[in-house]
Amino acid sequence: MPKIAPLSGFPELLPEQRVVEREVIASLSRTFELHGFANIETRVVEPIDRLAKGGEIDKEIYVLQRLAADADAKAELGMHFDLTVPFARYVLENAGHLEFPFRRFQVQPAWRGERPQEGRYRQFTQADIDIVGRDTLGFHHDVEVVRVMVEALGALPLPPLSFQVNNRKLIQGFYRGLGIPDVTTAIKVIDKLDKLPEDTVAQQLVEQAGASAEQAALCLRLATIRVADTSFVEQVRALGVEDELLETGLTELAAVIDGCASATSERVTVEANLRIARGLDYYTGTVLEVFMAGYERLKSVGGGGRYDALASDGKTTYPGVGVSFGVSRTLIPLIADGVLSGSRKVPSAVLVAVTDDDARDASTAVATALRARGVACEVSADAAKFGKQIRAAERRGIPFVWFSQADGTHQVKDIRSGEQVDADPATWTPPEDDLRPTVISTAREIEENQ
Amino acid sequence: MPKIAPLSGFPELLPEQRVVEREVIASLSRTFELHGFANIETRVVEPIDRLAKGGEIDKEIYVLQRLAADADAKAELGMHFDLTVPFARYVLENAGHLEFPFRRFQVQPAWRGERPQEGRYRQFTQADIDIVGRDTLGFHHDVEVVRVMVEALGALPLPPLSFQVNNRKLIQGFYRGLGIPDVTTAIKVIDKLDKLPEDTVAQQLVEQAGASAEQAALCLRLATIRVADTSFVEQVRALGVEDELLETGLTELAAVIDGCASATSERVTVEANLRIARGLDYYTGTVLEVFMAGYERLKSVGGGGRYDALASDGKTTYPGVGVSFGVSRTLIPLIADGVLSGSRKVPSAVLVAVTDDDARDASTAVATALRARGVACEVSADAAKFGKQIRAAERRGIPFVWFSQADGTHQVKDIRSGEQVDADPATWTPPEDDLRPTVISTAREIEENQ
Known part of the structure; x- marks a missing residue:
């Protein structure tokens, strides 16, 4: 029998701490439901070849096998590492029974075999909202889903949160209008701005994305624009780049900022931050990350965006837009620091x-x-x-x-x-x-x- | 990419079906909290040597390993197959932070790699309540915990349920007073009464437990006693066996039946059924199983009892009493049969x-x-x-x-x-x-x- 000890990366809560997690999940669920989001849960396992796509995440996937399985039996199931992969599969599997646009929220654990650290756990709970269309999905749902998460997180007793929003079309259009040879690489390089100094990023834009020094400088100027209103539109136009996709991106981002304005407060702000790119390939329009004041070391506590092909079965494509909130990533450090606690150990009054x-x-x-x-x-x-x-x-x-x-x-x-x-x-x-x-x-x- | 298809044994619900599961869990949680039970969740994994005890269940344990692990790496973690093993570990790990008697409820999935069939799934949700003491735990908690589950299940819109209660002390005392040489084996044999004909069970009592034909007949007569009030006490006494442990068992069982009487209704009945033994070794007093009218083929949809040593760290022993309700086992067949459904697909009114x-x-x-x-x-x-x-x-x-x-x-x-x-x-x-x-x-x- 092993010594009784906590398992690193698998945090558990005492009853009075669990009060915090339950009340937060109940509050989030209330807001999501007020906006018509239906709850689902998916099984925790997926076929391994649906999870492992050759990306960075692959080596962190936990695979599952019966203890009694033959030694040479090939494992076929793995634990989901987020709620997006199982949700996309659920949409495809049940498309005939769902009504589109389909609004759903999902609060479940996910598992990653990564090195545990503050805010990063091997088992962690997320709360996701997504709106998914069949074939098409109106842009106004981008505004809707961001605003719902602003309202949901604004109702929680957390330190101040900041939604940092951008738009992939804006960046891509700007780079294209500017004449950057390799737009995709340029986005990946710009995404490193929070880790590398500006000089290095400019140099990589030249070396890796084929930009001129002047183009690289304009990319960096774009990335420094960060405002809490729609004045970014004029700031971008002042950079003198013209492109149709850029215009669409500016209009969309302005609509998100405007549409969320009346839901913001001193507890939750929404800003256009033209540096936000999100490395993931599948985002195609709105992108955002959420940061918590005093907890910048956790990096983002939430994020999401628009993906024109959340799922596809070859015939039909399902575009979506969603935001994910890291329940464990946010609450466990706050509980550990004594910022959040439950008022008592038992429900009894x-x-x-x-x-x-x-x-x-x-x-x-x-x-x-x-x-x-x-x-x-x-x-x-x-x-x-x-x-x-x-x-x-x-x-x-x-x-x-x-x-x-x-x-x-x-x-x-x-x-x-x-x-x-x-x-x-x-x-x-x-x-x-x-x-x-x-x-x-x-x-x-x-x-x-x- | 594998074809999109359901995985056998891992059922998922459509949004309108999930309404049923959520409302049932919310209702159960409300009742448990009214009675002072605090909610906890445990991590889904335990060290394998805490799960695998050499029993029948071992071969059904799912072990977990990182996809990137070395081929010869020994798996160390397994998925829990019930909520009792992780709860016992949680009590030992956190004993210094808990207040005893500790009332907790826990609603989580568990995993077993068994052959899927109606009511038996590889991932299934259970709702457990337990009361755990340190060193001692008053018998009145047996009455309390059974009654709470009677109230909780009575508030659900299910087909009629029957709580079948017995007491290990009653059976053991009766067999001992009767002079059966091998009491433990006799209990295991009697537990087969729902699968084997009476003749065969009687024969096995003689052959395996060393009983005389007359003793075997009395064991069978005890096992046929089944009443919804405390008249079983006189029926047992009429069999003429005297034993101190038997008397304690009769008193305890009568207290459970009496204590639950005012919580019963036409939807939930509570009976003394002296045939119920529950094969598991760790029960030491009250034992019960719950059956659902029209769904006898599912076997029990819930069960539990008293265990004088839920957990022990060698110095301190933690006695407990608890009841588990099979949420998936009960709801998934009822949803499939159209007995339960959600009133709509979305929360929107x-x-x-x-x-x-x-x-x-x-x-x-x-x-x-x-x-x-x-x-x-x-x-x-x-x-x-x-x-x-x-x-x-x-x-x-x-x-x-x-x-x-x-x-x-x-x-x-x-x-x-x-x-x-x-x-x-x-x-x-x-x-x-x-x-x-x-x-x-x-x-x-x-x-x-x-």
């Missing part, structure tokens, strides 16, 4: 004390009456001295202790204030704020101190 | 029509006003003819379509009745029953036709 073991049925009857009106409670495990029962409630974070007297009267004590009042199990209800465990966040304070 | 593409912003403003009051809605994907937009709502099961006129007036149409009325986006709300997708169940009709 009330501990019903037990006077002596013969009176357990009476205490259970009180609990049943409270539960009938939605008040979560538990009956004391044993008929210890009242002081000990109160301390048991305290250790669990239960705010109220209920005492029943032999004469049939009842009293309830708020163990935080010490106040004890007469109460009737058929009518007494705790204050709304005490009904359920809540998330305690110091994020607001962090923000105010900055 | 309203489709906001779009008059022409320039009026999309006006429609979005209506949707925003409705969402502010908790009404889920979506804006039509395109400004097609109204008839087409109404049919799009119909296909999704959305009950209401909203029309805005150029003069600033609004009307909402119930597309089921055809009724169309003036409405104000700032105040109109659909009937409570239409707010969210619901579960439609024909279980009640099935019951009435029986």
Whole structure:
């Protein structure tokens, strides 16, 4: 038997920490559903050849095999490493039963056998929203899906978030209009701007993408444009590049920025940042990444964009646009730092004390009456001295202790204030704020101190 | 690229089917939380030597390995095959941070590489509740945990369920008092009564457990006792066997039956069934299985019991009592049979029509006003003819379509009745029953036709 110890990269939460994760997922789900997104879950496994596409991710795929399998049996199944690959397969498999445009949200774990570090885990939960069309998908869905995620994350008690949005057509059109020989390579090089100094990036644009020094300088100027309104349009035009695709990109990006404006707040901002490219090949229009103030070391905590071919079966193509939020990547560091915590270890708002073991049925009857009106409670495990029962409630974070007297009267004590009042199990209800465990966040304070 | 096809044993649900699973899990969670059970999730992997104990289950364990691992690398991790093994490990690992008795519920998938059949899947979701003590755990928690599951399952729209309860002490005490030489083997033999004829079981009791023919006959008579009240106590006493452990078992079983009585209904019954043994070695007192009317072919859809040593680190022992409900085992056959279905494919209660593409912003403003009051809605994907937009709502099961006129007036149409009325986006709300997708169940009709 192995020693009991945590497994690196497989974080688990204590009950009071799990309160945070559950409330965050419930809040996200509420917002997604208000906007008509249906929930699905996919199986956790896919055929390996659907997962392994020769990319960087391949070596991190976990494959699955029965313990009893023959030694030379070839493994056929792997664990999904994101929610996009299984979703694309689900759309193809069930296309005949789905209504398009199909809005779905999905909150599930994914697995990657990578080196664990803060914000990077081998098992991690993501929350994805996507809108998928059959053959076509109106551009206005780009605005919709970004705005929904802005609203969803804006409802969470997190440190300030910044949505950094760009558009692949804008970059591609600019580079094409500028006359860069290898546009695809140029995008990949520009994407390294957060890791390499500007000089090096300019040099690589010349050496790898065939740009002139002047062209490289303009690419870098484009990449420095970052504003929270649509003034980027004039800034780009001032660079003097003309191209039809560039114009489309400018119009689309301006529509996303404008469309999200009324959903922003001091907790969530949306900016046009013309440096954002996202390395992944499948993005074709809107691209975005989400960053969290004070946690820039996590890199992006979310991201997404438009892909004109999320899935295709050869006959029909399914374009999509979506945004993914890293639930584990965001919450586990915040919980570890004490920024987010649960208000108590148990759902119970009330501990019903037990006077002596013969009176357990009476205490259970009180609990049943409270539960009938939605008040979560538990009956004391044993008929210890009242002081000990109160301390048991305290250790669990239960705010109220209920005492029943032999004469049939009842009293309830708020163990935080010490106040004890007469109460009737058929009518007494705790204050709304005490009904359920809540998330305690110091994020607001962090923000105010900055 | 493999052909897109379902994987046997890994069922997935369409959005309207997933409504059923989500609502069932939400309902179960509500009941568990009303009783003070805290939610946890464990990682899906455990060290293989914690999973593989030399039992029947071993060959069904899925092991996990990185695709890039060396060919001769030894796999160290396996997927959990139930929620009990990871929970026991979690208790040991976090004992210093938990408050005992620790009530927890856990709803997660588990994996077994077994041959798929109706009710048996390779990935399946379970909902478990357990109460765990440190060193000791009062017997009254047996009553509590069974009653909580009776209440939780009684709140679901399922065909009638039957809790069949017994007590290991009762059987062991009876066999011991009777003088059966090999009590452990006798229990295993009696456990085969649902597969083998009585004669064969009697013969095996003689041959394998060393019983006399008369003792075997009494064992069979004990196993035929099945009543919905505590009259089994007198029936057992009438068999004339005396034993201290038997008396304890009778008292405990009577307490469970009595304690659950007020939670039973025509949808959930609780019976003492002295044939229930559960083959698993670790049960030490209360044992139970749950069966569903019309679905006896699934065998039990839930089960559990008391184990005096759920976990132990050599110094401290953690006794527990718990019940597990097979969410997938129960729901997937009921969904396939059309007994349970979701009322619609999307959360939206309203489709906001779009008059022409320039009026999309006006429609979005209506949707925003409705969402502010908790009404889920979506804006039509395109400004097609109204008839087409109404049919799009119909296909999704959305009950209401909203029309805005150029003069600033609004009307909402119930597309089921055809009724169309003036409405104000700032105040109109659909009937409570239409707010969210619901579960439609024909279980009640099935019951009435029986």
